[in-house]
Every structure is written in structure tokens, then in C-alpha cells.
Amino acid sequence: xxxxxxxxxxxxxxxxxxxxxxxxxxxxxxxxxxxxxxxxxxxxxxxxxxxxxxxxxxxxxxxxxxxxxxxxxxxxxxxxxxxxxxxxxxxxxxxxxxxxxxxxxxxxxxxxxxxxxxxxxxxxxxxxxxxxxxxxxxxxxxxxxxxxxxxxxxxxxxxxxxxxx
Numbered sequence: 001x002x003x004x005x006x007x008x009x010x011x012x013x014x015x016x017x018x019x020x021x022x023x024x025x026x027x028x029x030x031x032x033x034x035x036x037x038x039x040x041x042x043x044x045x046x047x048x049x050x051x052x053x054x055x056x057x058x059x060x061x062x063x064x065x066x067x068x069x070x071x072x073x074x075x076x077x078x079x080x081x082x083x084x085x086x087x088x089x090x091x092x093x094x095x096x097x098x099x100x101x102x103x104x105x106x107x108x109x110x111x112x113x114x115x116x117x118x119x120x121x122x123x124x125x126x127x128x129x130x131x132x133x134x135x136x137x138x139x140x141x142x143x144x145x146x147x148x149x150x151x152x153x154x155x156x157x158x159x160x161x162x163x164x165x
Contacts (some may be wrong), residue, residue, distance in 0.1 A: 016078035045123035052131035059138025066145040087157035094150035101143035
């Protein structure tokens, strides 16, 4: 289980670095667009590019939020339960969420493959699926994070009270 946690932490570190890079690129790009508009110039594809980067920030952020347990969830009943039952209920919720993520992953793959098949472009003949590939990647990461969370909760539920990980 420790190896899985270390891999999960390493992926989170990469996601954090990528998130920081994209946000800095967005800030610089938006600032540049504003400055260039003062001179009646601008980057024609700049706004479209920035909108697609928002998509990337959203999915990478959602993956990190899932890792930290800060995603939207319904834990009204689990809140009042005691361990280990609480861990089992939360594991069930995580597995249900993983199932939903699996369904969304499949739909996202279909969407991106159709965009690729229809040769949709964003700007300058750049295929749109290059930017939209984050959708299935994001749902895949979220799926994996929910499964890891469920496994951790099950292991913790089976651990005798008072023992450390």
C-alpha cells in the first residue's frame, strides 16, 4: 500500500507542476492579449488557446481534489458512523464514484475519437483533440484516485484499532 501511496504522491507532484505551468502560461497569455489590444493588435488564436487551457486546469485540479478527498461527495450518513463501518461506507462511495468516472471516461474517449475522426481544428490547423485529450486523461486519473482511496479505506477498516499504518 505504501508503494501505491508513493506513486499517487509522485503523480500529484507532476500534476501540481503542470498545473502551475499552465496557470502561469494563462496569466502571461491573458496579460499579453490585454497589452497588445492597447496597440490594436492581438494574437488571433490567443483567446481560444486560453479557453482550452482552462479545460486542462479544471481536469488536473479535479484530479488533485479527488486525491485530497475534496471533491463533491455525499457523506451525510457516513459522518455519523464510527470506524470501521465509516471506512467501509466511504469506500463504497469511492467505488460508486469510480464507476461514474469509468462511465464518463468511456464517453470522453468516444468524444475525443470522434473529434479526431472528423478532423476538427481549434486554430492554425491544430486538431482540437490535442487539447481535448485532457478530458479522458482527467477522468482516468479521477477513476484511479477513487479506486486508491477505496483501497486505503478498506485497509484502514480492516486494521485493528490503535495500530499504525
